[in-house]
Amino acid sequence: MRHSMRAAVAALLCCATPVMAAEIHVQDPVPFNESAMIAENIKAECRMGAQLATALGRNAPAHGNTIVFGSDPVNTGSGHALKLELVEAQSAGNAFTGHFKSAAVRGVLFENGQQVATVTARRVSRGGAFAGFKGSCDVLERTVNAIGNDLAIWLAKPVDGARLGDL
Secondary structure, rough: OOOHHHHHHHHHOOOOOOOOOOEEEEEEOOOEEEOOOOOOHHHOOOOOOHHHHHHHHHHHEEEEEOEEEEEOOOOOOOOOOEEEEEEEEEEEEEEEEEEEEEEEEEEEEEEEEEEEEEEEEEEOOOOOOOOHHHHHHHHHHHHHHHHHHHHHHHHHHOOOEEEEEEO
16 A cells, blocks of 8 residues: 555656746737727837736746747747737726726647647736826736736646636
8 A cells, every 4th residue: 555655646746847848939029919999098008018928938937937039920830839919908097096907818828730728817906005106007017917927827737718817
């Protein structure tokens, strides 16, 4: 019985490592979905796509992955690629009345041309500490910073159809 218990523990330990541990290609900045209803001033003024890419790249190594950025849409046909799109950006309120901002991202993870998993991540923010001193773009960037961390954790063990954050 002891031998089978050790074998079971060894099997669990071998499988506790991250599933992917790879270089994953991502477009920087992450684009807005063309059909998403997002105010033009948000698209023009806020750096959400670049901030999301930065947050993902900063957090991924802690979970065993490296993000490789390119300015063109990712090539999903070779290696590991995560195709991301910002599908929501809501900006209600302001520093005086109180912020209520949200952002959502959809992604598809590919490995050598094969779809591995899909993910949707959404975060909502009221601005956090010192919200009265923050602009709308600052608070929206706060939401995508959290989404970048959510995605980095998910990439370590991607589950198809995952819904992350405030969903």
